[in-house]
Amino acid sequence: MKGRIFLCLLLCPFMMKAQKSQTFEMRYFTSDVKANGETDFHGETEWMDTEQRVDFLNKYADYASKYWGNPQLDKPLLTDEEVKDVVGGLKPQPLTNVRRTIRLSEWRAYGFHPDKMKKQQESWRAWNTAKSASIEDGALKVNHACVERVIPDMDWRFRFKTHISRYTSNCNISFYHQDCVAITVEIADNSVKASSGNQTSTGKIKSNENLEMEIYGDFPSRRFFVTINDEMAIECPIDATIESGINKLSFDSKMGEMILDDILLFSFEENKKNKHTPFYSKLLLDDDFEKICSIEGWQELSYDDSCWKKVNLPSVHGGLREQEESYYLRKKIFIEDFGRAVLKLETLDPGGEVWINGQPVAVINDRHPVNLDVTSYVKRNSENVIAVRVKPYKAQHLMLHSPSDPYIGWQLGRSELILTNRCMIKDVFVQTDCLGEEALLSNQIVLQYAGVEYYNGSVEINYYPWFPSEGEKVASLKQDVEVRPSIDNKFIVKLPVRSPQLWMPGRPFLYKVEVILRDEKDNLVDDYVTTTGIRTIEQKNGNLYINNQVEMLNGAQILGYRYPIETVAKTNRCVPDETVVKDLLMIKEMDANMLRIHVHAEKDTIDGINDPRYAEYADQLGVYLLWQTAGWVREGESWNVDFEGYPQYMKQVYNHPSIVMWEASNHPNRFKKHDVSDSNDYMERIYHCISSVDTSRLISPTSFWQHTHYGNYDGTLDYKGKAMIPSKVLMEKMMTRGNQDAYTGYGSKWSDLRKAPYEWVASCIGANEKAFFNFEHEESAAQPNWELARKEPWYKVQSYEWEYEENSIGRKLDASEWRASQAFQAFAAWESMKKQILLGYDGFSWCSLESGANMFTYQKPLVDAFGVPKLAFYANKQVFGRIWAASENVDVVYGPDDFITPVIFNLGEECKVDLEVRLKNENGKIIDSKRIKNIQVNAGRSITRLSSFRFKKQYEGCCFIEYVIDKH
Incomplete structure (x- = not known):
């Protein structure tokens, strides 16, 4: 019950209409006429020098972190208990009554x-080096002895773990460099002491308690850590006289007994030649001592x-x-x-x-x-x-x-x-055909009879409210059927549902669909139960429409690389329920509405996941999904898509209203190595592959259209500007357009953002027909709060994209400037996404939501490995508001002749608002303000441009402009 209540509380805020919206922008004010016009942060029209830009970012970080309520940038978004409560509140799919x-x-x-036994025997022989040491009852017993184990050289970082079930005073675990002790951890009755040469540290532990001990060593930082039962006990320096390297381990209990189990040792070894994988994991010891x-x-x-x-x-x-x-x-x-x-x-x-x-x-x-x-x-x-x-x-x-x-x-x-029964309901596929005072639902029922004659009977289909609460039957229809033997028999039943409750992120209403099969005598034979939501999807007039209302798909994607690093590969395609829910909750915490399923570990081959749990939970939590299936490819040749499997994966999750788009591939990038037919043939093949199963959702053949031959919206020009004949499927109503546009990422200078959009994007948006999505925007990298990662092998290891800061900022920011790094990512994200929305983009997927790629050195994600949001998370939350105000352009420095032109973006109902624009200094003190009353804001997706103005009070330096909207 507690979990169900928590889930209801989680959904409640999304059912309320916000009456106030607050956003802020940072600008530099100067009396220098050289700053007049639209000024770049760093680019053709820049005004600040490099160190001024870094100072600008530091001030942004200080102000923004306080403004968004996380001043130290160390507060996680969600607690484990909150996530568990939501998991506990989710409803399992309903069961059948007949079958x-x-x-x-x-x-x-x-x-x-087959080699498991042999490897264990070799390892056990290596442990049995002391007469008083033995392996008994699934553990290593060291009794008045010292057990030594030679291990491969470790000279960078390592993690050792073990379970100690019994110990007496003065037991110790030591690591050696050659024959010299480098690190020792000594356990007493209620304390633990760590030492290295002349360096020592002590900590308290509970006596007579089983110990889960972890020793993490870091030679580059010259320190090591001891954790007892998941709590930090000691941090100790590695003595300067100790060489960087370990090649032997010992367990010493000469004065008593120590029993150890589950011994695990990972070495993390630096690889300076590979900037994408700057270190690698190596398993040195793994013994559970079980037969x-x-x-x-x-x-x-x-x-x-x-x-x-x-x-x-x-x-x-x-x-x-x-x-x-x-x-x-x-x-x-x-x-x-x-x-x-x-x-x-x-x-x-x-x-x-x-x-x-x-x-x-x-x-x-x-x-x-x-x-x-x-x-x-x-x-x-x-x-x-x-x-x-x-x-x-x-x-x-x-x-x-x-x-x-x-x-x-x-x-x-x-x-x-x-x-x-021998005659059974094999599948049921449900979609909404149209909406009005009643919704028309199309129900495809697949019957199969394992017999040799025709089978005659009837099917009855019933709809019941199911989530968030269950109710009485609201629609029903019965139809006679004649079932041919051995084959799949498909029947389409159109069923109207009066006064439908629609599925949408703010109110994820679900129905239970029950199909009952009877024989000729009206006896119950079989039934089938599924859940679904009533909702429609269209793209027209250059916009996306869901349930006949203009909508955007805003959120982030997951890559599938999860903390901790020791299991990052194991859990790539399969995570616990708590992780699935946490992904969805983080999207909601960002005021976003979409998660792009984007799990992968390989290129040039089929990859991805088709985990129905994401769809089941997103249905109840109210999150749109861009769905990849496990037949999806990341890059390489588009023909590696699993065309045979893709329809099967679709059918597995077909009834989930949270899925709004089928995505066939990420960015296959070899179209231009072949002639025009390669793009056309692929588009036709993938469109027919997907549309043969479903015509109710958007279809994304590739999320990077500019890798194809097409040079404009309708494909009548190729990428070189030459005329071409496109495939007709490009204009099918559910085919999307989109790209992976990063106007301030990959080292781009601010000039690219000021001149946006790109020519191909302008063609697509200008057509004013289909929606246009930024399927994967990676504005820039941002270093994490390094203090939180002290005990991790990626500590202060910079991203392979670090060098991009030289172009986007003017120089690379070192590890001590991680807050400034986050500031640029957030500042650029807000300005870039704001402009893209004003240009007409219909959605965003940040790459990525969670950290973990590139051995946790990929720094673009919005949330770090421990669930702590970066500043860009909050910047995304700001731009994902349903109504907000901002300046019209991306001018960074205001000169004496520059004016502020406020714009109000609205995605929703018509309303009247008041707007207050406040000028604040870096301490948050209001310097000046302007209030504009009774502004008429149009419904749908609207942009209201207001009159330009200048603040009356002059100011020199960094300022923050806060826009506060009050709805009437």
């Missing part, structure tokens, strides 16, 4: 490789799986710790009598085997959704075992954002066993 839908939870799982289980007969019901761990689906295996291991999963279940049994797996990624009761059912060699008729394999009124082996995976085409660990996680998705 038995068994959600297969609580599996047993085990990872195994290896035999997997002989793992498919059989009689197999003893008690030594396997318990897991819920989806469940993932992978990363360096589990490299090359097949992932075995088993589920025992008692099954009563039935007519037909179907096993449904969301994915078996990247493939594997399915067994039932010791018999092989299928060998899977792709990531497509799995639907297996297992009627002949399942024993009625008996206990059965479903056994699955997931093949290990190793990325072959890592791209520049990928981690150094190539063992991208392999997984078994959520699974169901359907027990029903």
Whole structure:
């Protein structure tokens, strides 16, 4: 109940209409006539020199961080408890009443490789170097002895972890350089002491308590840290006399006993030759001291799986710790009598085997959704075992954002066993055809009969309110059907729903759709239940319309690289429920409405995810999704899209109203290596591939249209300006236009923003027909708050894009200037996105929401690895407001002849407002103000330009202009 209440509170603010809007801009005021006109921050019309620009950014950071309520830039957006509460408040998908839908939870799982036993034996021999040391009961026991272990050289950064279940005073863990002790951690009854040469530090611990100990060493920074039970205990310098390097580890309990388990050692090794992967992870030790289980007969019901761990689906295996291991999963279940049994797996990624009761059912060699008729394999009124082996995976085409660990996680998705009749409802696909006083819903029902004759009966379709609260039936229709044997029989049922409750981000209303199959005598045969929302999507007059209202798609994308770094590869395609929800909540915290699913680890090959949890949770939380599917490609040849699998992935998530766009590829970039037919042929192939399944959502063939041959909106000119004949599908009503435009990113000077838009963009916006999206804008990089990352291998490791600051700012900002770095990202983001909205862009996806790419050195993300927002997060939140005011242009320095021309952007209802424009100094004190009353603001997507003015009071230096809108 607590989670449900928290979810309702979360949604409430989005159901209220904001009465006040506040935004601010930073400007420099001067009496110098050279600053007259539209002045660049750094570019052709610049006025400030480099150090003035850096001072400008420092003042921006100080003001903005206080203005947005995070002065130290160290406050996370969400607590773990808040996220868990929302997860607990989400409603599971409803179950059926006629068929038995068994959600297969609580599996047993085990990872195994044929060399696993051999590697363990070698490791155990290395630990048994002391007579008084032994491996017993799943742990390493060191009794009045010292155990030493030679390890490969570590000379940069490392992380050591272990569980200590018993210890007596004066036990210690030491790391050696050659035969000299470099680092020692000594444990006493209620204290811990760290030392290195003459350097020592002490801390308190609770006595007689199991200890989860972590030692993190950092030779470049000459310090190491000791963490006990997830709490920082000690930070200690590494003595200047100690050389940078470790090659031996010891556990010493000569005066008593120490019992250790789960010993893990990662070395992080610098790679100065690779700016995209500036360091890599290396696994040196990984011992849990548990005996290896035999997997002989793992498919059989009689197999003893008690030594396997318990897991819920989806469940993932992978990363360096589990490299090359097949992932075995088993589920025992008692099954009563039935007519037909179907096993449904969301994915078996990247493939594997399915067994039932010791018999092989299928060998899977792709990531497509799995639907297996297992009627002949399942024993009625008996206990059965479903056994699955997931093949290990190793990325072959890592791209520049990928981690150094190539063992991208392999997984078994959520699974169901359907027990029903020989004639069954295979699928139901729902879409909204039109809206009015009643909504017309198109319901495609797929029936399948495993018989040899025709099957006659009827289908009944019913709609019920389901979320946020359930209600009585609101629409119903019954229709006779004649089902042909063996094939899929598709029936379209048009059903009106009176006074429909529409799905939208501010009010995510969902219906339960129930389809009931009866035989000729009206006996219940089967049923199918799904949830959906009533909403429509159009693009016309140069705008996007959702539910017949002008809308924008504003938000950010996820890349799939998650903290901590040790598991960043394992969890790339499969994260816990809490992570899915946290992604969506962070979008809502930003006053955004869209998340772009953009998970990938490879180039030149199919990648991405098709995780239905994102759609299910976004339906309830009210977030639009740009959906990639697992048939999507990042770059390379567009023909590598999984054209066969793409429709299957679409059908798996078809009924979710949160999905508003199908995205086939990110930026395939080789069109221009071929002739014009390559662009045309791809567009036709992908359009027909997607539209054959769905014509109700937007279709994005590529998010980077300028890689194609097309040089203008309708494709009648190529990129060189020559006439060409485009494919007719370019003008199909659901085909989008968009690009990845970064006017202040990649080292661009401010002049590019002042001169925006690009020629091709101007052609698309000027056509005033389709919507135009900035699918991936990366305005600039911003260093994180380094203090929060002291115990991480990316500490003060600069991004591969660091050098871009020389063009955009005038010089690179060092690690001590991280706040200024964040200031430029936020300042540029606001000015660039503001201008793009005024030009007519219909949405943005920042790259990216979360940190983790490039071994956590990718610095463009809006939120750091620990969930702490950067200044640009708040700048995005400011520009995503439904109504806001700002200056008309991107002039950075106001000269004596410059005027402020306020504009009001509105996305919503017609209203009257008052606008107050306040001039503040860097301390937040109001210097001057101007108030404009009774401004008429038009409905839809409108821009209201007001009369230009100058503040009466003159000022020299940095100022902040605050725009406050009060609605009547």
